[in-house]
Amino acid sequence: MSSKMQSSNNIAQARRTVQQLRVEANIERIKVSKASADLMNYCSEHAKYDPLLMGIPASENPFKDRKPCTIL
Amino acid sequence: MCDQTFLAITFGPCDNCSQNKPLMNIYLKNEPINYCSLCVELMACQGLAKGETIHTLKAESETLKGKLEEERAKLHDVELHQVAEKIEALGQFVMKTRRTLKGHGNKVLCMDWCRDKRRIVSSSQDGKVIVWDAYTTNKEHAVTMPCTWVMACAYAPSGCAVACGGLDNKCSVYPLSLDKNENLAAKKKSVAMHTNYLSSCSFTNSDMQILTSSGDGTCALWDVESGQLLQSFHGHSADVLSLNLAPSETGNTFVSGGCDKKANVWDMRSGQNVQSFETHESDINSVKYYPSGDAFATGSDDATCRLYDLRADREVAIYSKESIIFGASSVDFSLSGRLLFAGYNDYTINVWDVLKGTRVAILFGHENRVSTVRVSPDGTAFCSGSWDNTLRIWA
Numbered sequence: 001m002s003s004k005m006q007s008s009n010n011i012a013q014a015r016r017t018v019q020q021l022r023v024e025a026n027i028e029r030i031k032v033s034k035a036s037a038d039l040m041n042y043c044s045e046h047a048k049y050d051p052l053l054m055g056i057p058a059s060e061n062p063f064k065d066r067k068p069c070t071i072l
Numbered sequence: 073m074c075d076q077t078f079l080a081i082t083f084g085p086c087d088n089c090s091q092n093k094p095l096m097n098i099y100l101k102n103e104p105i106n107y108c109s110l111c112v113e114l115m116a117c118q119g120l121a122k123g124e125t126i127h128t129l130k131a132e133s134e135t136l137k138g139k140l141e142e143e144r145a146k147l148h149d150v151e152l153h154q155v156a157e158k159i160e161a162l163g164q165f166v167m168k169t170r171r172t173l174k175g176h177g178n179k180v181l182c183m184d185w186c187r188d189k190r191r192i193v194s195s196s197q198d199g200k201v202i203v204w205d206a207y208t209t210n211k212e213h214a215v216t217m218p219c220t221w222v223m224a225c226a227y228a229p230s231g232c233a234v235a236c237g238g239l240d241n242k243c244s245v246y247p248l249s250l251d252k253n254e255n256l257a258a259k260k261k262s263v264a265m266h267t268n269y270l271s272s273c274s275f276t277n278s279d280m281q282i283l284t285s286s287g288d289g290t291c292a293l294w295d296v297e298s299g300q301l302l303q304s305f306h307g308h309s310a311d312v313l314s315l316n317l318a319p320s321e322t323g324n325t326f327v328s329g330g331c332d333k334k335a336n337v338w339d340m341r342s343g344q345n346v347q348s349f350e351t352h353e354s355d356i357n358s359v360k361y362y363p364s365g366d367a368f369a370t371g372s373d374d375a376t377c378r379l380y381d382l383r384a385d386r387e388v389a390i391y392s393k394e395s396i397i398f399g400a401s402s403v404d405f406s407l408s409g410r411l412l413f414a415g416y417n418d419y420t421i422n423v424w425d426v427l428k429g430t431r432v433a434i435l436f437g438h439e440n441r442v443s444t445v446r447v448s449p450d451g452t453a454f455c456s457g458s459w460d461n462t463l464r465i466w467a
Binding site for chain 1: 133136139140144155159307344346362381406428
């Protein structure tokens with residue numbers, strides 16, 4: 001590539017970076033306290049449906065070994 | 073404008089001036105065009121506004137970066153783990169290996185669960201892609217790829233096909249048939265074409281579209297039936313190692329992480345990079361959305377995992393310990409998002425309390441690096457794949 005091409009590529013790249021940063025700087029943001037509270041709420045609401053968190057009885061988990069049955 | 077990742081040189085008639093000259097094959101708005109170097113220069117100069125030079129643009133980009141940091145810092149009123157102090161700590165976790173899937177001849181690089189919660193597809197360095205029944209550990213299908221290092225594999229939402237790829241720079245879709253004797257390789261469909269290795273692939277909500285990420289620094293959305301490129305995503309300045317689609321309720325976005333230490337969030341329809349996060353100190357190996365879609369976690373070679381909140385637009389938690397010095401290769405959340413499972417290069421899997429930032433369990437068992445960790449669709453178990461050639465199901 002000629003050096004002129006280099007500089008026009010750099011300009012093109014720099015313009016893209018500036019445009020990208022403009023987009024990113026202007027987005028709507030919320031406070032971390034609110035975002036954290038929402039994450040916590042989601043966790044508590046869904047905790048009871050989470051088998052790895054709550055643990056489910058071995059008989060219901062297809063991966064856990066069932067207790068052997070004895071035939072009387 | 074032209075993207076350097078795709079720059080190549082051929083000889084022929086220029087699309088603009090029609091003279092026979094060496095051509096630059098460039099992409100404008102994803103359309104390939106062939107201009108001679110003179111026409112490309114003229115085009116680039118035409119785009120410059122009056123008074124714009126490389127210096128004014130650089131200065132503006134620095135001020136914008138500063139402004140971005142300021143805006144983000146204004147909203148940083150508290151840390152996540154401080155807010156989480158009031159909730160109960162988690163009890164002791166007992167998770168054991170319940171199944172070991174043996175059969176790969178070399179390192180397991182990637183795996184994915186089927187939506188039926190029992191089938192798993194895994195791919196390996198030896199070129200084999202195997203579909204297992206996780207309940208019985210039986211192998212249901214096996215395909216040999218024409219390349220080694222199959223770094224990506226994914227199960228289709230319908231359960232009727234699998235996609236895989238790696239050093240062949242392509243993503244191929246294999247329809248799975250019920251007939252065990254049928255040669256799967258014969259029905260293979262090549263969907264994606266990249267200019268470097270395929271690092272990750274994922275079906276969107278249907279069997280019809282696939283999202284891929286590649287060592288060429290781009291991500292792309294493809295139509296499976298025609299193999300056509302629907303959208304490409306440029307913005308990473310190095311290999312993209314991982315991608316993850318947002319959970320369906322929250323819309324058409326996905327997150328990607330790469331060797332440029334950045335995690336980018338993209339709009340699938342416009343191809344636009346909507347948010348970017350750069351706080352990791354090394355390559356990001358894995359990205360995964362939080363179940364609500366409002367945040368995502370990353371695992372990196374800098375031995376930390378981090379949580380980024382999309383609405384607060386910043387990193388909100390770091391999961392690290394001084395004793396952990398090996399990189400995290402793969403992360404996944406439990407169903408409620410309270411637990412983060414991370415596989416590390418020191419052969420262990422650490423389980424983190426997402427809200428409090430503490431480690432709740434460390435799982436031993438693999439005899440080499442853990443390369444991939446995925447929780448099953450119903451959350452009853454998670455599967456890990458490792459360079460020790462095996463996969464383990466933990467519950």
